[in-house]
Amino acid sequence: MTVQDIDRVDRAGFAEEWRRWRDAHERVLADPHGFLAVTSLRWLDAEPTRFPDAPGAWSSTADGVRVELDEGEELTVDGAAVRGTYSFGILAERSSVYAGAGDAVIEVAKRGGHDIVRPRHPDNALLTAHVPAPAYEPDPRWVRTGRFVPYGTPRAVTVGAAVEGLQHVYDAPGQVEFELDGDTHRLTAFNGRDPGSLLVLFTDATSGVTTYAANRTVSVAAPDAEGGVRVDFNRAVNLPCAYTDLATCPLPPAENRLPVAVEAGEKIPHERLGGQ
Structure with a gap:
């Protein structure tokens, strides 16, 4: 998303759409057997x-x-x-x-x-006792248009886990490339829940400060016919390990550690702030 695109965004509508998405996300999190x-x-x-x-x-x-x-x-x-x-x-x-x-x-x-x-x-x-995690206010600046850079063949990527000594292996079909503040970044993407969609695990300069230290994740819809993608960091969410030690969540691959502060998406949950 360019500066001109941001200027044209209906910010009130953008914020309302984000709140509807967040309400749906919270309903899943608060499921009686979630x-x-x-x-x-x-x-x-x-x-x-x-x-x-x-x-x-x-x-x-x-x-x-x-x-x-x-x-x-x-x-x-x-x-x-x-x-x-x-x-x-x-x-x-x-x-x-x-x-x-x-x-x-x-x-x-x-x-x-x-x-x-x-x-x-x-x-x-x-x-x-759960209440929704705090989050940054939605900002169109954190919606980045970019492109999907596929590998010739999917690569098996081994990553660490929230449980010490455990490892996960995921197939990575390629990387998501986007620009932020004049710099180009590439993040390794795994297969998402929906066919063709992508899942990106990442950390950034807010990790361990205002956001959960180990990881956050953002879903990316399937690339368009030209490989274009839309990465909305406003919808970056915590994985279960941000709430409980009873999770085996994967950690981001080393190349997915962004050097910038992504001040968007969910912050450290109240459960961790409260020392639980």
């Missing part, structure tokens, strides 16, 4: 182990995650009641499946090659 409902992060091994916030004894086997339910214990998987011993099978990396347990949901997942269980309870204090 990430703020997670009560523990359990790393499974071959020994069947019981946890206070989930029914059954859980283990990681050669055939995948298994749970052994005692008499009177029950889970709901794909709408059907499960009793006794149940195998969730071998899960793909970064995949999750969910089992109902009364008013709770038990997430069964694989992260960094390890099988995990994360119970989610709607009465978790982190969720019930």
Whole structure:
């Protein structure tokens, strides 16, 4: 977005559109079984182990995650009641499946090659006490038009994680290039949720000062026919690790550490400011 484009923006309309987007983002975050409902992060091994916030004894086997339910214990998987011993099978990396347990949901997942269980309870204090994270006021200056620079073939990129010693591997289809204050920046992009869309993890000069130190993320719609993209840093958001230590969020690749202060998007959540 050029200076002339910024001057032509309906700032009131721009701010209202941003607030509608932010309200929708907060509704997802405050879901009764969303990430703020997670009560523990359990790393499974071959020994069947019981946890206070989930029914059954859980283990990681050669055939995948298994749970052994005692008499009177029950889970709901794909709408059907499960009793006794149940195998969730071998899960793909970064995949999750969910089992109902009364008013709770038990997430069964694989992260960094390890099988995990994360119970989610709607009465978790982190969720019930949550208020939206502070954010910078929306400013059209932080909407940057740029271009997508694809790699010849997608590259496997290994990044660190919020959990010490854990690593994630993501396919990167290319980089997003844009200008800011006269300088050109290129950030490695991963595949986004929607087909063709991109996800950019980054830090900048505000990280650890006004924004969460480890990472923020911004979604980028699929490039147009000429490779053009629109990067709206007003919509930069925190990942779950900004709210809780029970997350395995990826860290940005080294080249995604911007030397400028991106004074846009979400700031440090109240949960971290309060020392939780």
